[in-house]
Amino acid sequence: MKVILVANTGWYLYNFRLSLAKRLSQEGFEVVMVFPRDEYAEEIEAHGFRTVQWELERQTTAPWQELTSILALRRIYHQEKPGLVHHFTIKPVAYGSLASRLARIPATINSITGRGFVFLGSSPRAAYLRPLVKFLISLSYHNLNVATTFENQADLDYFVQAGMVPMRNVYLVNGVGVDTQVFDYQPEIHSEPPIIVFPGRLLWAKGVGTLVEAAKILKERHAVRIVLVGKPDPGNPESIEESIIQKWVAEGLVEWWGWQSDMRSVYQQCQIVVLPSMGEGLSKALLEAASCGRPIVATDVPGCKEVVIPGVTGYLVPTGEPHLLAERLGKLILDPELRAQMGNSGRRLIEENFSDETVNWQLLEIYRALLKA
Secondary structure (H helix, E strand, O other): OEEEEEOOOHHHHHHHOHHHHHHHHHOOOEEEEEEOOOOOHHHHHHOOOEEEEOOOOOOOOOHHHHHHHHHHHHHHHHHHOOOEEEEEOHHHHHHHHHHHHHHOOOEEEEEEOOOHHHHHOOOHHHHHHHHHHHHHHHHHOOOOOEEEEEOOHHHHHHHHHOOOOOOOOEEEOOOOOEOOOOOOOOOOOOOOOOEEEEEOOOEHHHOHHHHHHHHHHHHHHOOOEEEEEOOOOOOOOOEOOHHHHHHHHHOOOOEEEEOOOOHHHHHHHOOEEEEOOOOOOOOHHHHHHHHOOOOEEEEOOOOOOOOOOEOOOEEEEOOOOHHHHHHHHHHHHOOHHHHHHHHHHHHHHHHHHOEHHHHHHHHHHHHHHHHHO
16 A cells, blocks of 8 residues: 655655654555655655655745645645555645545545644744634544644644644654664763753754853853754744854854764763753654753753653753753753763653654554554
């Protein structure tokens, strides 16, 4: 049977769903990946998966362009004739579900991996898009054989209570999982000064601004290196301009290592991982960091607090509180033994609950139930 995985970037499918595609292939499914073609297309194809380009504008708000994207996806479904399609992130969920209805796809799975800019953003553009996206999602579920997965309970409650997603065939899945053999436990390497790593896209919504304010406080109290690992995302309205990042670097507040293909090596070099995000689905970066045995300081929001057990695997702080963030980071800077204890606890948590084998098995069971229905 043919399965199509759909996302708004090849980057997402390659970094977050390649292990799922491999597991599906092992189970006898033919897997095709559909996304707006980017630099990750060749990487995906190198792993033996066919890709199909989907014309999609990530930032457009013009209704005729949105309709064009939906019809383009319907054409792909008509041509490919899949038995099941699996959509990831908000826009593919909304557009893909409508395309599934129009193309009469037998089974559809929607994975809502976080609320994203539309539901978390405070800008006029987010406010403008929010009712439109709510309407499209609620409309798309009508008379559709569909299951929905969420990565945390708060997101599930939000979408169900808002009337967007019906309370049927709804599942909680522990994110995308982490390969615990690749991201293996490693005792920290002594570094003087210690290194704190922020792993993620350089977006305001990821709390980078809060971290920079905390860096100003930390630098007055401790010898420490604070490293941003990631790059801006121009397709996201929350993206931070590179000139601003370079200004922070010039002021000595942070280092910027850019995007790194080998995050295991990055986690091995650091002592602490930080993510002061405004909200996540379930942060893969935090899963990987904990799997490598690194203590975490993150915000007390859905998608972070599932990984960080306060006082056990790290610390949680409120959003937008640089002083509290600096205080918790400072505590870990001064206590290597505490870092080691939290790192060991984080590794156990990942092994027991968040391996990619566990997550992919959960998704396979959902596939089977939906196809049987």
